[in-house]
Amino acid sequence: MKLGIIILAAGQGTRMRSALPKVLHDLAGRPLLQHVIDTALELQPELIALVYGHGGELLCQSLPDAPVVWVEQAERLGTAHAVAQAMEAVAGLDRLLVLYGDVPLIRAETLRHLLDCAEGGLGLLTAELADPGGYGRIVRNDLRHVQRIVEHKDADAEELAIREVNSGIMSLDRAQLQGWLQRIGNDNAQGEYYLTDVVGLAVADGVPVEGVVIADPNEILGVNDRVQLADLERRYQHRAAEGLMRAGVSLRDPARFDLRGRLQAGQDCLIDINVIIEGEVVLGDGVQIGAHCLLKDCQIAAGTQVLPHCVIDQALIGPDCRIGPFARIRPGTELAGHNHIGNFVETKNAQVAEGSKINHLSYIGDSQIGRKVNVGAGTITCNYDGANKHRTRIGDGAFIGSNSALVAPVEIGAGATIGAGSVINKNAPDGELTLTRAKQMTLKGWKRPQKEQK
Ligand code: UD1
Ligand code: CA
Numbered sequence: 001m002k003l004g005i006i007i008l009a010a011g012q013g014t015r016m017r018s019a020l021p022k023v024l025h026d027l028a029g030r031p032l033l034q035h036v037i038d039t040a041l042e043l044q045p046e047l048i049a050l051v052y053g054h055g056g057e058l059l060c061q062s063l064p065d066a067p068v069v070w071v072e073q074a075e076r077l078g079t080a081h082a083v084a085q086a087m088e089a090v091a092g093l094d095r096l097l098v099l100y101g102d103v104p105l106i107r108a109e110t111l112r113h114l115l116d117c118a119e120g121g122l123g124l125l126t127a128e129l130a131d132p133g134g135y136g137r138i139v140r141n142d143l144r145h146v147q148r149i150v151e152h153k154d155a156d157a158e159e160l161a162i163r164e165v166n167s168g169i170m171s172l173d174r175a176q177l178q179g180w181l182q183r184i185g186n187d188n189a190q191g192e193y194y195l196t197d198v199v200g201l202a203v204a205d206g207v208p209v210e211g212v213v214i215a216d217p218n219e220i221l222g223v224n225d226r227v228q229l230a231d232l233e234r235r236y237q238h239r240a241a242e243g244l245m246r247a248g249v250s251l252r253d254p255a256r257f258d259l260r261g262r263l264q265a266g267q268d269c270l271i272d273i274n275v276i277i278e279g280e281v282v283l284g285d286g287v288q289i290g291a292h293c294l295l296k297d298c299q300i301a302a303g304t305q306v307l308p309h310c311v312i313d314q315a316l317i318g319p320d321c322r323i324g325p326f327a328r329i330r331p332g333t334e335l336a337g338h339n340h341i342g343n344f345v346e347t348k349n350a351q352v353a354e355g356s357k358i359n360h361l362s363y364i365g366d367s368q369i370g371r372k373v374n375v376g377a378g379t380i381t382c383n384y385d386g387a388n389k390h391r392t393r394i395g396d397g398a399f400i401g402s403n404s405a406l407v408a409p410v411e412i413g414a415g416a417t418i419g420a421g422s423v424i425n426k427n428a429p430d431g432e433l434t435l436t437r438a439k440q441m442t443l444k445g446w447k448r449p450q451k452e453q454k
């Protein structure tokens with residue numbers, strides 16, 4: 001069976017009150033539309049046709065690598081008209097699944113179930129809602145067989161009382177749909193070509209129609225304004241947090257956790273409140289993340305503890321490190337393991353070998369630091385001369401005295417000691433004390449100036 005997926009995304013999204021097309025608004029770190037495309041890809045279709053309208057050029061520009069066929073719906077004449085625009089793109093396929101760019105929480109598993117139930121006929125994903133207002137209603141006969149869908153605006157009082165609603169998501173035989181689309185008119189309250197009319201046509205043609213009631217109605221919620229967007233974000237985060245906890249991650253408060261990418265965590269990791277995970281993050285066994293940390297595209301090995309208020313971005317952190325509080329670990333930082341990075345330390349493009357410590361108030365950039373090095377408080381690597389970046393190398397076991405400036409390119413030898421307050425711009429030899437420091441002196445009997453008498 002050759003599956004094609006049609007994603008409708010030609011809506012104007014006026015209620016977002018935004019210059020950005022609705023489906024490009026961000027949910028959990030990805031555009032709404034990207035969520036739908038990613039879910040569609042899980043079903044391994046032959047093709048995804050994306051129907052765009054208003055601001056369509058922006059969609060193509062924003063998702064240039066999306067493996068979809070872009071189909072323009074120049075005029076927004078209804079969902080059946082939108083699907084009709086995509087029929088040329090899906091010619092030759094057997095089965096079609098219609099999804100919506102603004103319904104991002106739908107799961108691949110649910111769609112697979114719908115495809116299974118609809119085999120040969122027409123499958124509709126429906127939901128029982130306490131408040132069905134606005135949705136198309138599913139009209140069933142006495143045998144509970146689906147007869148047709150009536151749109152809210154076209155429904156009479158009896159139909160409005162129906163609580164089973166149309167999600168809009170459906171699975172159809174492509175050839176059958178092709179025929180039905182010719183027969184759909186726009187004689188209705190909105191003057192639109194309704195895709196939902198295919199249901200009545202299928203029943204008339206004796207094609208089996210399966211209404212599959214969804215277990216979790218959250219999955220079919222759409223986004224029309226920013227209030228709904230924020231609401232869906234919380235629902236998404238709730239689901240993500242629950243998934244992580246069930247997989248063995250402890251979250252101090254699942255309501256104060258945000259996943260904007262993917263988190264892969266070992267056993268017994270503990271994440272405190274207000275942690276944001278972005279991109280691809282991997283945590284080893286027993287990693288602890290303190291409150292208010294941002295972790296982005298990084299790997300943190302087993303046993304490492306990240307204390308509160310740290311930002312870790314594109315870094316590799318080895319095992320049993322202690323980072324923070326208030327550390328900023330920038331791209332290209334590699335800590336080998338058993339390292340201590342303390343408060344107000346910034347590292348960037350720095351490879352730090354095992355056991356070395358940078359505990360207070362430092363900037364370490366473009367540097368290679370050996371094993372068991374102690375970088376004293378306030379040490380700065382002066383890596384930038386205003387035009388180019390240069391590297392600092394520090395050998396194993398070196399001790400850098402506090403408040404030193406290491407002017408790169410420069411090398412500090414193994415076992416070297418740098419006296420506090422030094423400005424080091426020539427290489428410092430192995431095993432020796434190097435310092436640049438004016439001699440201390442005392443001016444005996446010196447008096448502070450006095451205020452002049454008037
Ligand atoms: C539609 C369904 C309704 C269902 C509801 C679920 C129809 C006629 N009605 O109603 O039964 O309960 O969705 O949310 O299908 N779109 C286009 N081009 C168009 C029109 C719509 O791409 O010409 C896209 C929109 O961007 C949107 C989706 O189709 O993503 C649904 O359109 P919308 O106008 O929101 O339909 P509803 O009236 O909500
Ligand atoms: Ca809608």
